[in-house]
Amino acid sequence: MNFYSKRKLEKDVAKGLKTGKVRKSVRSLLVGTVAVGSLLGGLGLSNAASVVNAADTSTATDTNKVRDIKVNFKTTDGKAVSKDGKNVVATLSGKDHKVGDKIDEETAEKLVNDQVGSGYRLATTDELNQGQEQSLLGAEFTEIDHVVDAYVVKKAPAKDIKVTYKTLNGTAVQFPDKNGNLEDAVGTISGSGQLEGDKLNSDFVNKFIESQIGSEYRLPTAKELEDAGKEQGLTANTQFDATDQSVDVYVVKKASAGNVTINFVTADGGKVLVEDPEKPGKVQTIDGAVIPGTDRLAGDKINQSLIEAVVNANTQGQYELTDTDSIKDLQFTDKDQEITVTLAKKAKDAGNIKVKYLTVDGKPATVDGEEAVGEVSGEGHKAGETVSPQLAESLVSSQTGGKYRLAKDDELKPGQKQGLTDTKYTDKDQTVTVYVVEQESTDKPVEAKPAANINVTFKTTDGKQLTINGTDIKGAISGKDHVAGDKINDSVVTAFVNSQTNGQYRLATAEELGKDQKQGLTNAQYTDEEQNVTVYVVKKESANKPGDTNKPSDNNKPTDNNGSQTPATPAPSAPAAPAQTPANNTPAKPDQPANNTDANTEVKTLKHNAALYDENGNRIGSDTLKRGTDVQITGTKQIAGKKYYVTADGQYVKASNFKGTETKLKHNAYVYNKKGKRANKKVLKKGKKIKTFGNKTIKGKKFASIGNGHYVKVANLK
Incomplete structure (x- = not known):
């Protein structure tokens, strides 16, 4: 290739002005080039037009072919950037370009990232030394190969991004701290491990904001932002910088949710008929049910599990959903709404x-x-x-x-x-x-042979070995008390999977299995020889995970939330949003193994409604586990001087919610309900020892839970 430098071009064109002749190689650059005027003008050679016009165009090269651009990478001290002992050089192909196309900043930065590495960026004009020009930026494709320089500098370590949350009228969003005092909602995204110019991905941004504003707020729509004249300070395009940044995120408080009426129909449009289990032959038509919007907010999800629970409760377990696609992405709104679901009658359990x-x-x-x-x-x-x-x-x-x-x-x-x-x-x-x-007398009686064990390897549906807390999960079904030919009941398989995975996984359904995957224990039989089979499992949706996300400064928010609940509308059990770890911009995994966990597990029953926390003592969500819930415990951990139990899902529950904290009354005390009203006429006498299960702020006053939805004022406790 014949690469032309600016100096050589200037020399050859100047010579042509004197002699009236232009070298063939120069003509090939000039003839038919749309950038002739600006090119020669930049060299101070405005007279060159006459030379160009006098050139013999019949000897010009192919003027329709766009040539490549060669890029040399240099540091601002003038040294070539090298890798593995070789100078870093790139070529931008002229293919798919036309004459006059320019290299924009985005293309240039991507080229630096790809060729030099993510730890470098293009030098700014202020960072260039005298005589240096960032010729890559704005370089044009022409009909001749040419060379440009790209000056780069190392990226500086990124600083933190401070995020302040505001409403659209500019008012700061506030949440109560551990003492019940209101403070501005502020979050920090750590720059640790990041470099200036690194972008925040949209998934992280959304999860980070959701974890900060909690379930009571939502992000405004583009129209709401436009009407208020606001712009979001934290988006997927936000970049880390070498200096500290402060940005504003605008949010809108959710409205109270309206009721959701669910109409039941069968696939043929018929009515749902439910048999009375206590009066055989008597049936009742169930048209539907209502999920009240009480204690819910517009924008909250209507999970499939919630609808399934409503169907199950109102049809006494006799019907199930058949069309789940129609209920995807449903949400509560600020108005009452009506939906229709298609049900099918469940097959009854088989008799012997x-x-x-x-x-x-x-x-x-x-x-x-x-x-x-x-x-x-x-x-x-x-x-x-x-x-x-x-x-x-x-x-x-x-x-x-x-x-x-x-x-x-x-x-x-x-x-x-x-x-x-x-x-x-x-x-x-x-x-x-x-x-x-x-059997004929010549036949020997077939003697039933003792059954051998069945060795089971557990895998997830992506084909990976199932591990829990770093241990590969394997097991064996004993052949003891069985003979070859005995069938392994499905109920045995279900119980076996549950026990081997500590209740965290279930048997994958046929629809969830991958190609060529087959359940090794489905329709299996014992044989007189040892068998090795594979069982595919999927993680259960944990009943221990509330659906709401975190609020800032909510570490010690009261754990009491005895929301009223009708039997026909069980509370949803949607998975919680993962806790964020801003230090590396990656949400923490909810099933991350905890420290100091015991090898054995046990089931404990909550004596009081309880919140879930992460390993740092930060609350996960705003929902609570209801008292009376059985929780599988795998260990204990001290967090900020308080004892927590570790659940099978790797989350944490305060130990006091299981056994309470004994304290003594320093004054006579009335008993209150969750609304701060007298629950009864009972008076607890001064000096009486009672057990408390955490505190709750009701109408601005602090109360201590004493169980069963009852409270006493904290001021009456020693």
Whole structure:
């Protein structure tokens, strides 16, 4: 390639002005180039037009081909940037460009990032030394290859970004601190580990803001911002800087939510008929249910789990959702709304099948002088399922001690039909007849062999080995008390998965399995040889995770929230937004192993409503676990001098919510409800010892919970 420098071009054009002749290589640059005027003008060669016009255009190179731009990278001290002992050089292809296209700042910065590294950036004009020019910026594609310089400097370490939250009228958002005093909502995104110019990704920005403003606020729409004349200070385009930054984030307080009416219909548009379990044959039409907006805010999600719970409660567990796509992304609004869901009747649990064995001549089959009978358990099956065709043969062999075998079709007499052929489970116990033939005397009786163990490896549906707290999860189902051919009931499989994963995972459904994945314990049977199978699992949606996000300075917000709840509308159990770790701009994982956890687990029952915390004692969400909830505990941890229990989900609950803190009354005290009103006429006497379960601010006054939704004023406690 013939790369032209500015100096050489100036020399050749000047020579051409004197001689009236232009070198062929110079003509190829000048003829037909749209940038001739500005190029020559910049050299002070305005007379060059006559030379260009006099040039023999018939000898010019192909003026329709856009050539490449070569880029040399240098530091501001004039040294070439090198990697692995070689100077860093890049070529910007002229392909897909046209003459006159310019290199913009975004393209230039990306080129620096790709070629030199993310730790460098383009030098600013103020950072360039005398005689240096950032010729990459604004460089034009032409019909000749040319060279430009890109001067770079190392990025400086980033400083923190301070975030202040305000309403659209400019008022600071405030939340109560641990003492109940209001303070401005302020958050900090740490610059640690970041460099100037690094961008915040949109996912982090959204989660960070949500964790700071809590469930009571939302981000305004673009229209609301425009009407208020405001711009968000923290967006996906926000960059870290070498100096501290302060930005404002504008939020809008959510309105109270309206009620949600759910209409029930069947797939054919029919009515939902629910049987009265106490009065067989009596049915009741259930048109739907109402989820009250009480204690909810506009914008709160209407989770599928909430709707499922409402359906289950109002149909007494007899119906289930069939169309979940129609209820995705639903939210409470500030107005009442109405939705319709399609339901299907659940299949009832299957009853047992009693088996009566007859020979083909109609006589009872006997073993050791007693009539042979058997039973097929309905456990783990639903009414309507077909009994496995292979089950009959294994039953005959195992339940008659190998004396009989299943009669073949051509051995059956007119009117005889095998009772387990194409038999379906029903919701009631049933009796069937199975016809058998005694084994011929030359045949050795088939002796039922003891069953061997089944070794199980647990994997997630992405094909990875399941690990919990760093340990690979494997197990074995014992063959003890079983014989080869016995089927492994689905209920056994479910219980086994639950016990091996500490209740954190469940069996993956057929729809959740990946290509070529198959559940190793589905329809499995014991054999007389040890088996190795794989079971695929998915993590359960934890009932311990409230759906709201964090508020700043809310570490010691009272744990009491005895919200009223009707049986037909159970509270939602949506997963909590992950706690943020601004130091590295990555939300903390909710299942991160905790310190000081015990190897053994136990289940404890809450004596009081309780909040969930992260490992630093920061509250997760604003919902509470209700008193009476059983919580699986894996260990303990001291946080800021207080004892916390570690849950199976890697979250933390104050130990005092399980056993309370004993204290003594220094004054006679009335008993109050959650609204700050006298709960009864009872007076607790001075000097009485009571147990408290955390504090709560009601109408500006501090109360201590004494359980069962009752409170006393903190001022009356020692």
